[in-house]
Amino acid sequence: MLPGVRPGALSGIRNLPARDSDRAQSTHPSPRASHWDGNSASELPAAFAPLDLPPPEEYFQRKVALISGITGQDGSYLTEFLLEKGYTVHGIIRRSSSFNTGRLHHLYEDQHERPNKFHLHYGDLTDSTALVFLMARILPTEVYNLGAQSHVKVSFSLAEYTADVDAIGTLRLLDAIRTCGLTKHCRFYQASTSELYGLVQEVPQSETTPFYPRSPYGVAKLYAYWITINYREAYGMYAVNGILFNHESPRRGRTFVTRKITRAVAEIYENKQACLWLGNLDAQRDWGHARDYIEGMWLLLQGEQPTDFVLATGETHPVREFVEKAFGVVGIKLTWSGSGVDEEARDVKTGKVVVKVDPQYFRPAEVDLLLGNPAKAERMLGWKRQVKFDELVKEMVEADLTAVRNFVEDQN
Ligand code: NAP
Ligand code: GDD
Numbered sequence: 001m002l003p004g005v006r007p008g009a010l011s012g013i014r015n016l017p018a019r020d021s022d023r024a025q026s027t028h029p030s031p032r033a034s035h036w037d038g039n040s041a042s043e044l045p046a047a048f049a050p051l052d053l054p055p056p057e058e059y060f061q062r063k064v065a066l067i068s069g070i071t072g073q074d075g076s077y078l079t080e081f082l083l084e085k086g087y088t089v090h091g092i093i094r095r096s097s098s099f100n101t102g103r104l105h106h107l108y109e110d111q112h113e114r115p116n117k118f119h120l121h122y123g124d125l126t127d128s129t130a131l132v133f134l135m136a137r138i139l140p141t142e143v144y145n146l147g148a149q150s151h152v153k154v155s156f157s158l159a160e161y162t163a164d165v166d167a168i169g170t171l172r173l174l175d176a177i178r179t180c181g182l183t184k185h186c187r188f189y190q191a192s193t194s195e196l197y198g199l200v201q202e203v204p205q206s207e208t209t210p211f212y213p214r215s216p217y218g219v220a221k222l223y224a225y226w227i228t229i230n231y232r233e234a235y236g237m238y239a240v241n242g243i244l245f246n247h248e249s250p251r252r253g254r255t256f257v258t259r260k261i262t263r264a265v266a267e268i269y270e271n272k273q274a275c276l277w278l279g280n281l282d283a284q285r286d287w288g289h290a291r292d293y294i295e296g297m298w299l300l301l302q303g304e305q306p307t308d309f310v311l312a313t314g315e316t317h318p319v320r321e322f323v324e325k326a327f328g329v330v331g332i333k334l335t336w337s338g339s340g341v342d343e344e345a346r347d348v349k350t351g352k353v354v355v356k357v358d359p360q361y362f363r364p365a366e367v368d369l370l371l372g373n374p375a376k377a378e379r380m381l382g383w384k385r386q387v388k389f390d391e392l393v394k395e396m397v398e399a400d401l402t403a404v405r406n407f408v409e410d411q412n
Contacts, residue, residue, distance in 0.1 A: 024268045051064060051136065059141065059185045063087040066138050068125060068173065069146030073251045073412075074191070076103035077294045078144060083107070083117055085298075090138045092123035092147065093133075102410055103251050125169025131176040139182070143190045148221075150272050151255060152195060155217035156364050162216050167223035174231045174239065183235045187301045190228040192241040193221050194286065194312070194370045204373040207243065207310050214365040229308070238306045242297050245312035245372040248289040248392060250399035253412045257319055258287065258396060261326050266400035268354055268373050269330040277355055279361025281320040281343060286368045289387035290393075299381045312372020313385045323355055325390060329397040 027374075053059060066080050069075045070091025075158055082089050093101065101108075121138075123130040125147045135143075143186045148166045149155060170190060177186060197205045198214035225241050232239040252259035257278070267273035291389040296311040320336070323345065327334055334345040334355070345355035377383045388396075403410065 015024055039403060051139070052186055053139070053181065056184050059139075062139075062141055064090070064138065064140045065142045065144060066090045066092070066134065066140035067144045067146060067227070068092045068123075069144075069191070070120070071100045071149060071292055072146060072150070073102060073249060073253065074101070074247075074291075074294060074297075075144075075146050076107075076251060077249070077290050077296060078146070079104065079107055079118070079296060081294050083114060088117050088119075088144075090119045090121060090134070090140065090257070092125075092134065093120050093178075094124050095122055097382055102412065118216050125165045125172060128172045128176065129205075131172050132179050135176040135180045135182065140186050142187050142189070143173065143177065144191075144297065145170055145224075146191045146338045148191065148218070151253075152217045152367075153363055154255075155215050155220070163220045163223075166217065166220035167227075170224035171227050174227060174237075174400050177237070178231075178235065183231075183237045186238075187306075188231075188239040189297055189301055190230065190239065190241045191297075192225045192243045192308070193218070194243060194245040194310075194372060195367060196222055196243065197370065198224060198365075198367050200367075200369055203369065204312075204314065204371040205310070206373040207308055207376055214367050215363065218367075238301070240300050240303075241307045241308040242258035242293075242300050243308065243310045244293055244296075245286040245288065245310070245370055247288045247290040248396065249294040249395050252396070254410075258322060258393075259400075259412070261319075262393070262396040262400045263332060263404075264331075265326045265397055266404040269332065269401065269405050272404060274352075274357055276323075276379060277356055277358040277361070278319065278323070279358065279363070279365055281323070281357065282318055282368070283366060284316045284318045286312045286314070286316050286324070286341075286372045287389060288385045288390060289392050292385045292387055296377060296381065296383045299377075299383055303381075308382070309377045309383075310372050310374055311377055311379065311383065311385075312374045313389070314372060314374055315389060316369065316371040317389060322393065325393045326397050327354070329394050330401070370409070 063086060065087045070079060071093055079089050121134055123134050132281050149162045151314045157239050171293050195218040196211040196213055197209055199212040201210045201212055211222055213222050228241050231237050248258040254260055254263055263275055264276035290404050293311050300309055324334055333348040335348050338344055341357045341359055343357050347354050
């Protein structure tokens with residue numbers, strides 16, 4: 001009960017802050033009369049508590065996942081994975097003037113095999129009302145927050161939007177869970193990132209390495225990381241961060257460097273493109289296969305206690321090496337010359353320049369080296385990446401070769 005509110009004075013409404021008229025009674029300070037000090041506002045019951053939820057043990061008999069970012073690379077693999085495990089999967093999609101569900105088409109076609117198991121809903125991480133509505137209707141047991149403006153370079157142009165979606169969007173989703181009274185009824189996965197390490201403070205990076213983000217994207221994700229931990233500690237939620245290092249696949253968006261390279265290699269090999277223009281060839285990344293990381297996300301939500309984990313391969317490779325290996329898959333050997341913006345690579349056999357540097361792809365602040373230490377996940381979750389670097393490059397190039405030959409223009 002707050003000072004200044006007479007017991008029973010507010011019938012049916014508990015613990016509201018004092019009204020001015022109530023406070024007027026205590027204008028003369030006395031040892032017993034005190035003012036609301038701004039620290040003692042009490043919690044109202046969750047707005048959707050009357051949803052009449054069963055106790056968590058019973059509720060968790062169901063397996064219902066809600067995924068933000070379902071149309072993205074990871075969202076599509078996660079959906080396949082969870083459907084295989086018998087989950088009902090609900091995904092949030094953004095309204096778009098062009099199709100943004102290309103990575104999910106095959107799952108729609110699968111509907112007859114698994115009727116009523118896969119549902120898409122319009123929503124947006126910038127729209128709290130929609131998130132609360134979906135949460136209350138779906139009553140998920142697991143929420144995977146994969147939705148994000150996920151392009152680091154773009155985040156320098158769309159810094160405010162990136163913060164709104166990647167940082168505050170995470171808060172909105174967590175608050176939707178609270179609003180619906182689901183803090184003990186559903187588990188929450190936050191797609192945290194190795195970009196948090198940015199200007200790395202130690203090599204390799206682990207769960208205890210200090211963060212130093214280097215982009216508006218990284219900074220927004222730092223907020224999301226901490227708000228997830230804060231809600232875990234404040235409200236006893238099972239909410240965890242997966243700090244995932246770069247993971248790629250044939251479904252990777254085409255503006256990320258690996259997919260940009262593999263598509264260009266396929267186009268150059270098929271004489272549909274002359275040259276691949278890139279930015280910083282020296283940057284090093286710890287690249288794994290997205291499918292391996294999806295299993296890790298799920299494992300993070302199956303533990304006894306909520307804990308944050310790094311998922312990584314424990315290897316790092318420069319962009320230049322990815323380029324060489326990708327051309328190697330189609331039998332093109334490269335020779336490099338020049339340096340900095342003048343660096344270029346020629347096809348040894350034809351002498352043609354096939355790779356050049358374009359400074360427009362440089363970033364205002366770069367993350368030079370990422371190398372993760374996945375020891376904790378290997379030890380505690382039994383998780384380990386399966387696909388090796390060379391296999392990843394080969395799979396991506398071969399998928400792009402098939403796509404180019406079949407004139408497939410995916411919208412990724
Ligand atoms: P992605 O392919 O770029 O997918 C991002 C997803 O977020 C898409 O479904 C996108 O929808 C959705 N989205 C964007 N803005 C949204 C908004 N305002 N409201 C709701 N949804 C929105 O990314 P990804 O590679 O799958 O990565 C998944 C998550 O993991 C992201 O949060 C990313 O930051 C994080 N992450 C990725 C990596 C990696 O290497 N892939 C590593 C660490 C962390 P549209 O399809 O409509 O654009
Ligand atoms: N995109 C892009 N395009 N990157 C290039 C290019 C180019 O033409 N040329 C060189 N690079 C370099 C970038 O400067 C960066 O150092 C590296 O290649 C990787 O860039 P991206 O593939 O765009 O990925 P990222 O590492 O910046 O971010 C991805 O991984 C993060 C995890 O570490 C994204 O998926 C993020 O969402 C994710 O959090």
